[in-house]
Each structure stands twice: as structure tokens, then as C-alpha cells.
Amino acid sequence: MFYFVPSWYKNQSELLFDDTVNQIKMFYASGEIPKIVMLNYAPQLPFLLHQQELFEIDYWSAFDEIQMTNHVNDKLLNIADFSWPKDAEFIYTPFNVNVMSQNTLFAQISFGTGGYITAIDFYDKLQISKRIMIDVRGFVSSIIYFEQGQPRYQDYLSPAGVWQIRQNFGNEIFKIEVNTAVINRFKQPVYVNMDELLSEVVDNYFNRQQKSENDALIIAADMRHNKLLLHLHCRPDKVVLSLFKDRFPYAENMIAFLDELKFVSLVVVDTQEKVTQITKQLVAYQYPKQETVGRIAHLSPYDTRFELGRSQQSRNLDVLIKASQFSESEKNSMNDILDYMLNNVSVKLFIATNNQNKNEWDNYIRQYLSIYFHVTEETMTSWLTENSDDTAENSINKAPLDDVDLNTVSAKFIYQRISINVFSDENKIIKLFEHIRLIIDLNPFPDVFIQIAGISAGIPQINMSISDYVENRKNGFVIDENNTLNDALDFYLKGLKNWNEALIYSVKKIEKYNSGAIVNQWQEMLGNHYA
Template identity: 30%
Template sequence: MYYFMPAWADEDSNLWENTAAPWYWASKKKFDDTVSQLKMFKQAQQAELLMSYRYSPFLRSFLAQEELYEVDYYNVFDDIQAIKDVHPRNFDFKDLAWPQGIEFYYTPFIVVARLKDQVWGRIEFSTDGKVLKIIRFKADEEITYWFDDRGFTSSIEVKASNNQKHFQYFLNPFGQWRIRLNVLTGEVAVNQKFAHDFERTEYSTFADLQNEKLKAFIDANLKPNDTLVVAGANYQVGFIAELKVPRQQVIFSIFAERLAITKDNLQKMSEYGEYFVVDTDSHLQLVTSNLADCRQICKVLQITPFDTRLRLGHSQKEKKLKIFWLLDGSSEAEIQNYFREVLDVMGANQLVELVIAANNEWNQQRLTNIFMPIINQHKMADEVTFDFLEQKDDEMEDLLDFKPKLPPKRLIRFVRIYSEETYLEELDDTRIILDLSNEPNLYLQIAGISAGIPQINRITNSYVKSYQNGLIVTSKVQLAGALKYYLEGLSHWNQALVYAASQISEYSGTNLINKWNLFLKKETVDE
């Protein structure tokens, strides 16, 4: 059995801080190795269990958002709060016991509760519309009622206005407090009524209590042939050290978007884990070199955390020839040089359209400053328009039936990458994927294979093979030729599609899990 310990919290956050945020604060979904691994193992019916040790009263909502349905989990706070077999229920905040005469005022973000022309409190909601917390304002203190997505009050936080007192009471489903946290000192006191459920009645740090429960669970459940998969993060090492799991049963998942791959970080991990999995070729070299002189035996496997799913695109049915270009990881100077090549191809072929994709680091002004001067230099300002709309708006296009007749312009559209779904939506009618960064985006590569779309990179890697499912360009001079290779006719494009079909099988979830099992000397699974 595989036990997964994710790293879903910020490194500087406290263990007791709620991992859920109000809907207007909630960040966009991030690519995460543990989420992908859980999906793969679940689909292959490989025994797995998620171990969560952060305060996550909205854990089930998070798992549903990530499409991790029916994943078994153990949560330390459920253990601490004695939450077992609670049937979820929905409730309307207006059904709670409010003072007589309370009035509710709805704003775009929250609901404000007023009593006798005074602000009594406010209600805030999660991303799925459930009550996340209710804040009660008093003259000398602020009381926050944190709710569980199963429909009960999870904890009550009491904070004095002068900041001299700050406690949080963690409750069982019946509203009885089981532990009291002094937020200012980190000390924990146990309710004497429930002292029999704990080894101590007082803890100097919350980590002491957390480690007690986590270690008890590991000792009772982890068998000699089980594996603990730990998402590589600096703050995870201390927890693993306390659990005292045998090295040969621990594997660290190194995901570069989360962890700086340094000798110090890796050698600390090697003290507690014998195995490492990494996501890309370059990270394999980096991890291997940094572990070369470690005191312990370490084994490293390069394997993608993302599996292929057959989602063949439909660009061959489209008249337009859409290029999807991911900017992340490229400098402005590189982008300008490559854009000149792309614009030459667009000038020679009127069917070519360009979609530029990037993350939050890119804004409208910056992109306009990069692209518009080159468009003007090519004297294509009357022919090409740069559109900063961050997503398609087909509905609005349908409504605008009475637009003035203007000369048609070819579109260069910008798309901001928020989630996996953004990629999948855009790739459906894409003819070529362009990623010219020093480290091609791994999720985009696997999604491109799943869709059968040829990819153009400039760095040699395991996922794109020249003249098979794409091309590796060695200088900007070759970019225009690489684009024409797949844009002129369907012969080369069809060859890439056929090759991608074999890759879809190679990088399927079952095959990837079998690589894990062979690496760890476990039994393989069948398709």
C-alpha cells in the first residue's frame, strides 16, 4: 500500500491555520505531483491512502475540486477532534441561532450582519459556496467560528482587541472543545474530559501533539511492505524524522515548482528516505549529482507525475492553423527573436493563427511592449491584431450580431494559464505546440502527447523526439522551418499523431505505476 504525505500548505504557515480560504482569496489551482499521483494510483486500483496533518476542515471540498473522489484519507485533526463517520449535511447560515432583530446585507464578497445599526459580524464563504467562517465583533474581542464542510462548527477562535489574548478551541462534532491552543505561545491544553484520548494534558508546541497522533497512526497501520510517498518540501523533513519510518520505506517526490533542488535539501532528505522520484531529465541530473556523495544509499527514478489520457485534438478538421506558444521560462529577448520567425510564417500563410499563453508574471503592458514593435516593423499592424482577452468568450461573440463591418484582422490572442483545464481547452484545436524555454513545461508535454499534437522545443528531452512527435530546434534560424514542417499539409502532422499514440500507452497511468512498483520491487498491475 502507498501512503501519500502532500505538501499543500505554504512553508511559513502554522499547522493550525485553516488551509481553506474565502472564495475571493482563493488562488487558482496549481499543478501538483501528489494530486496527479493520487489520481493515477486510484485509477489503477492500487491501494493508497492520503495522510493530511494540516488543519483542513474543508479537505473533502478540496479533494472534490481536484476530482479526487472516494480517496481514502487520514487527517490528524479529525483524530484530535474525534470526528468519525459524520454524515455531511448542508445548512443555511440564516438557520443558525442569531439574535432577534438581526439583519443581513449582501455585498459582492461577504454577508454583513447588523444589529441595531451596528455591525454585529460577517459571514464568509468557500469556493463551493459553503459557510467557511462567521466573525463576531465585540467591543473588546473578535470571535471567529470556523466551519467544517461536513456541516458543523469545527473550531472557535477568540482574539482580544489588544492582542493580549488569542485562543483557538478545536471542537468535536457535538460542540465540545477537546483542545485549546494558545496562538500567541503555541502551547496546547487538553480538555480534562477527553484526557484519555491523549498521551499528555499539555503540549509545549502544536507539533508535539501532531507528531504524537501521526506517529501512532503510522505505527498502527504502516506494514513492512508499504511505502510512504513524501512530497519533497523542506518542512516535511522534520515530520519524517519524528515518525522514524525505515529509510527503505520512504520515497521523496521531487517537484521543482515546490522545492529548490540543492545539495543541502537533498542530503537532509536522504537521511530519512532511500528513494527519490523526479519529474524531468534535467532534474534527474541535478538530483543525482547532489546525492553523489551522500552517506546513505540513494536510488533515483525519473518519471512524469502526469499520465496521458486519450484526448485527441480536432485541429485537422479546422481550416485555421493554430500555434499554441507557452512563454514561461523564456526571456524577453528570446521571445522577440522567436516572434519575428513566427510572424514571418504568419505573413506567408494567411491561415496561421497564434495563441500566446503565460502565467501571472506577464501583464498586458509588458506583452504589448514586446510584440507591437515587431508587428509594426513587419508592417503587419493593419493585418494582425493583438488581443489580451484572457479566455475565449464564445457567448459574447454570438450576441454581437450587429458589429460594424471592418476589414478582417488575424488574431494573436493571449491566454493566461490558471489550471490544467486551460491547457486542455486550448489544445483541442491546436495544430502545433511551441515551448522554447530552457525547461519545457512537463504538463503541457504530456497533454500534447495525449492530444496527438506535434511539439517544438529547443531543449532535448525524453518526451519530444525530432521528426517523430515534434522537432528540437537548435537555433532560432530553424524555427520557421520547423513550423512549416507541420503546417504545410497533414502528412508530417499525421506521422506525429501516430507516434503519439504509442506514447499514450507508454505514459499511461498503469505503465507509470508499474515503473514505480519495479523501482520499489513491488508487484506490477495489469491494464
């Protein structure tokens, strides 16, 4: 059995680029039996797993164990299931429902992406007094009580509505209290903190499991739970720490990391550069070299499970650039691409960014076009306002060309060939890659997911650095002091010869990074190393 402990603490709706999600999918596709071990409180977990197509994966939740909600019959709660004042007025907004009583705010109802009620905040004299958290399976899961607008304590409830534990947020020595009515379910009446309780609950869980020498505990490395899991009395002998992006800042926590290595069979990282960095850090701390050999490995967190694109069937040359930082180097690259578009009318640009920088890029592009075509920003702004289309990717996408001067028409024409995208789920990227001809990622360390997805779709990629996934002039182009971005664009957009060769090479790489090959690497490494 492969037990996966995720790090889903912040925004649990954004699991797309998470290593655990993709590792589970790879193991399941390879015929292995993965199981999710969920430590943190997540009343929306079943829906989120369904969203990520993990609904067939078995999971165990520590809070289900604490709250006795392991086996509940699902039902859909709606507003009418709750008690409201007789004069309650329900005001619907795009994101929530405000409940008014006696001309003042009585409650605010929040909904999740699936249309489920997720929480209800109650107010007293316009100040929040309590918040009830709704489990997606259809029951009140917990209640947070407030004093003077600040959370005082949180009661975690059974399906019958009886609180099992109380988490205090004040200065109490014991943060966790057990309801005396259910004290027999726990070893202690009080706990110093939630970790102490979770250690007991997770230990009990592993103690009940049928053990095998092939069992492995795969931990999404995170300061919030590494110590808890590694110091369990009862757990699988084989333990893997999965380091992903900057989630676990090992360089700033080397003393803790060195201690954790004593309990770990294998450290898996998402890039070869990270292997080099960690090795250097360990040498600097005089960590025994023989203890690291073969224990720190780069294994791709993503597999090539997507379909080849069909961009060669289109006359358009759709180019995607990852530009999420809005840095000076990204602006310079954007200038080069916009210059290229001025002389290549078939090129369409798709900018992959985040919500924070979406408007920044839109303003930057408008300013660039305004300066280049000598069109005043007032004219651009006026035209954009008059021709806004909220359903388009950009505010003026697909807008009609008016009978105006040539410069204004030219600026519009370029702008209409640019789409700014914020990807919220995997399917949107896969759909877009069906018609993308070329990917550009000029970050020092290119995004691993985009690189793997690019290989899957057979799309060549332009990077600034060599990686395990993209090889220069084979399935991509690595820019150096002798080659410009313009050279790289010409290499893949002027004719199909180089593009077709990249497609053929990508097909060969697909075999290396399919789920079966990656899981085999995991198994080989785990078979040779024990905690």
C-alpha cells in the same frame, strides 16, 4: 498499501499540477490501493478531493483524529443556521456577504467555489475579533480569536463544539494546549508545537494499521513535514520522497537533504535534469556514490490518460504557447509568433499564462499591433472600450468590425485571433487540447504536465531543449542555433505530413507513459530498495 502524504498547505483549491494528485490517480487506475494521509488542517478537504475526482480514495486526516470528526453526517450549513442581531442587514457581493448591524460592519461571510460557507469573520468597532472556520461537512470546525487585529489563539472543536486543543500564536513556550476535559485522549497536556502533537497522532495511526512488507509511504517532499514523517517511530519501511518543481529547495538545504536520504528508499523527481543536478550536488558533498545508485529516479508525475485531439479536422491552425514569465525571451518569441500570424491568416494563438501576467500580455499585444499597423494606442483603447465583451477570453474577442480604416481593421483582425487563458483546472486544458494543432513551450525546462498532455492528445511540441518526452522532428521540434521558431512553425503548420508523423509517434509514446507502465516502474524500484 500505498500511503500518500500531500503538500497541500497554501491554496488548497489549486491541486491540478500537484504530483500527489496525479500519482494517486495513476495508482488507483492500475488497481492499487492508495490512501491519503493528511497532516495539515483542511476543513474543505472532502470537497477538494471531489473536485479532483479523488472522492473514491480513502483518506485519513490527523485533524479529524484530533477533533473526533472522522465520522460525521454531512449537512449543508446556510446563513440562517447562525444567530444574527435582530437588525442584521445582509449585503451580497460576488465573493462574500457583509452583515451590517447598527450601520456598521458586524460580520463578513466567505464562500468556497462550491457555494459552501467557508468562514465567518466577526468585527468589533471595525476590527476583526474572531473568525469561525466551517468544515464543508457542515459544522463549525475551529475558531480563531483576535486581539487588536492579530490572531491570539485558535480552538479546534469537536462536532459538539467542545474545543479539543488550543493553538497559541503568542510567545508561549507551549504552543499547543489540550482541554483538560479530554486530556485522556492525548499523552501530554501541552506540546511545544503542532509538529510534536502531529508526530504522536500519526504514530498512533500507523501503529493501528495492518502491516505488509509491500507498504510504502510516499511523501510529497516539503520542508514543513519531511522531518516529522521520517522520524516517526511507526511507519512503513519503504519511504519515497517525491520532488516536484521547486516545492522542496534541496540545493539550499543540502545538509537536511543528506540527513533525510538516510531514511529514504527512493527519491522520485519530475525531470531528468533534476536527477543530474541532485547527483552533482551529492558528489560535491562527497556523498557515497554507492548510496545513490538506483535511489534517485525520474518518474513522470503524469500519465497519458487523455484522448487524442481532433485539430486536423479543422481549417484553423490553433497554436498554444506557454508564456507565464513575461520575460524578454518570451516577448521575443511572442514577436516571432505575431509576425508569423501576419502572413498566415489561419493561425489562431492561445496564450497560457497566469493571473499575474494576463493583463501584461494583453497590453503587450495591443502595443505591438499599434506600432506595426501605425494605429495610435488611443484608437486601440477607444475601440476596445466601445466593443468590450466581458464574456470573451479577451476584452474584444468576437467583437464586430467597424467601418474604419484598413490598418485599424487589420489590427482588430489579428487581435481577435488571440486568446489569453488562465487555466484553473485540468479539464480546461484537456478541452482546449481537443483543437490545438501545435504547442510551444520555450522555457529552459518545459512544463512536464503540458508535455504529457500533449503526447496524450497527439500534439507536436516546439521546445528549446531535449527532454524525455519530446524528440526532435519525431513528436516535436527542438530549436537550436540552426533553426528558428519560424522554421519550427512551418514544419508543423505547412501541410499535415509532419503533423501526422508526430501523431503516430505520440501514440507509441502513450504506451510508455500510461498509468500502468509508470506504476510498474515504481513497484520495480521499491522492490529492490529498502530503508
